[in-house]
Amino acid sequence: MNTENRILFYGVNWCGDCKRSKRVFSDMQVPYVWFDLDENPRAVQFVKSVNQGMRRVPTIVFPDGTMLVEPRDDVLRAKLLEYQS
Numbered sequence: 001m002n003t004e005n006r007i008l009f010y011g012v013n014w015c016g017d018c019k020r021s022k023r024v025f026s027d028m029q030v031p032y033v034w035f036d037l038d039e040n041p042r043a044v045q046f047v048k049s050v051n052q053g054m055r056r057v058p059t060i061v062f063p064d065g066t067m068l069v070e071p072r073d074d075v076l077r078a079k080l081l082e083y084q085s
Contacts, residue, residue: 004063007032007083010047011058014038017070018058024076030084032060 009025009032011018025032035043037057047059051069060068060076068079 006063008035008061009033009058010035010037010043010060012036012038015057020073021058021060021071021076024073024080028077028080028084030080 007025007030009018009021011021011034013036035046037044037047037055044055047055047057050067051059056069058068058070060071062068062079062083066079068076071079
């Protein structure tokens with residue numbers, strides 16, 4: 001799968017923060033590539049590598065290399081607006 005120029009969303013289906021962030025993406029109609037840590041050991045490795053060894057979700061990576069980890073809805077919305085423009 002080509003993930004270049006795509007938003008990468010690392011999370012798990014049972015996580016309340018992940019569900020909340022997915023809702024923001026849906027409301028704003030912004031596509032992303034989903035990586036489920038419960039099913040993808042490489043995704044777990046990546047998340048731990050960028051979060052000081054912790055499995056913090058959601059970890060959202062933008063095409064410019066910036067990341068949001070466990071963002072509040074208002075912070076995520078602002079970043080998505082920036083991304084869309």
